[in-house]
Amino acid sequence: MKKTLTFITCLFFLQSCGNEKIDTASAKAEMDAREIRIVSDAEIQEEAMKMGDQISSDFSLSAIPEPISDTYVLNIRYGTDSIYVKDHYFFxxxxxxxxxxxxxxxAYLYNSEAGLVSEANVQKIEDGKVLLYTKPMIANDTTAVGMWTIEIPRKNVVLNIKQ
Structure with missing residues (x-):
């Protein structure tokens, strides 16, 4: 009985060791993804600006003429990305x-009225847990008419930083 039990146990262990190799590349990538990262506020701001620029590049504002009433209908598009909270505000x-x-x-309104050029901006909100990316809303390729906003969680920005 003891020999049979030992034989079955050895057979079980031999069976569990297959010829499969461990995919070390994916295991290393998983370990790297879980590694604690130390990043500065400047790196976070820079990455949030890059992410905001990339997301907002799909934003569009166009005025479509309404022939019957001689008015315009605004067509606002946010692009295909649906992960982040996006909005727009007219002056x-x-x-x-x-x-x-x-x-x-x-500030964007003041710059528009004074004829100054406004740039994109990143600010911390909600005690630094969320970064607010803002960008002037431009119509007719020259006139600022409002502001686009994107709320990007700080965690997503940190995870997006490559080291």
Whole structure:
């Protein structure tokens, strides 16, 4: 009985060791993905700006003429990315803006009225857990008419940084 049990146990162990090799490349990639990263605020801001520029490159605003009423219908497109919270605000209708977003909106409005060029911007909101990417909304390739916003979680930005 003891020999049979030993034989079955050895057979079990031999059976469990197959000829399969462990995929070390994918295991290493998984370990690297789980590695703790130390990144500076400057790196986070820079990566958030790159991500925001990439996402907002698909944004578009176009005015379609309405022939019957002699008015225009605005066509606003956010692109195909649906991961992040995106919105738009027109200078004549800031809706429910508050905090830093309202301050940036007012700066874009002031620059538009003064004929100054506005640039994209990244600010920390919600105690730094979310980065707010803002960009002036341009119509007719020259006129600023509002502001685009994208809320990017800080975690996504850090995970996107390559080291």
């Amino acid at each position: 004549d209708d800031p809706r429910d803006l508050s905090g830093k977003a309202l301050d940036i909106f007012e």
